[in-house]
Amino acid sequence: MRALGIDVGGEQRKHLDIVVMDGDRQIAAVGSRIPVQRLRALIDDQRPDVIAIDAPPAWAPSGHRSRTTERELKLLGIQAYYTPDKATGEANAFYAWMRNGMAAFRAAERAGYPAYRAGTIRGHALEVFPHATVTVLGGCVPPARQGSAAKRAWRAGVLRAQHVPTAQLRTLDQVDAALAALTGIVALELRDPFAPGMPDEGRIVLPARVVPAAGYRRCVQTRPFATEPLITFCACGCGAQTRPGSEFRAGHDRKLMVQLERAVDEGERARAELQRRGWT
Secondary structure, X not given: OEEEEEEEOOOOXXXXXXXXXXXXXXXXXXXXXEEHHHHHHHHHHHOOOEEEEOOOOOOEXXXXXXXXXXXXXXXXXXXXXXXXXXXXXHHOHHHHHHHHHHHHHHHHHHOOOOEOOOOOOOOOXXXXXXXXXXXXHHOOEOOOOOOHHHHHHHHHHHHHHOOOOOOOOOOHHHHHHHHHHHHHHHHHHHOOOOOOOOOOOOOEOOOOOOXXXXXXXXXXXXXXXXXXXXXXXXXXXXXXXXXXXXXXXXXXXXXXHHHHHHHHHHHHHHHHHHHHOOOO
């Protein structure tokens, strides 16, 4: 199982960042500054089971300012850039990244991966959204007004919590490409992931089969998700909480850990002897 995740650049950055991820959530390849014209050859070389692109495959219907998928995400507490109709999108430089994303979808279709509308995930190009992915996998909307470094740290933390190594991911764009690929892998595993919207407009695929009816609230914690546990316990095994970053509670140490382990072993041996004699 393989997924190709693609992060799309805009007017000033007309290239793609890509990550290829296998079914064990290991990163098989990372690429940066790839022109969209080379995407077809890259797809033919990798032949992934699914392609996941961080961009819409098409414009909203004529006269509309957004698509159903974006409005339904907003009801869940997940804000996305609205995709306008073609007349607006073609005339405004801001939407250059969407135009590049649509070119990526066309390249995928020429390689045999039509845009996903409904039904089978395998063999299709999915529209995905890294912000939505980290919200669903993290269980809450990331903190507002994050800078690039903080956003990269938060999103990389979500990847690590999903057992995805991040050492190869040097930039926020590569992290986003990895989140796209991860969404593709989860979609393949689920077979029928949650994808709000109308098939003819395009649907953003989320890494879950169902989502909370009440949607998602803003995260309470301000540290990057899953970079360290919010609650830690003493390594000696006594069950007491410790301060973050501390292995042992004050007054506890490895000597006590050995004593507790010995007591547990002796207790297990005594219990086994009682069972042997038929006394329990």
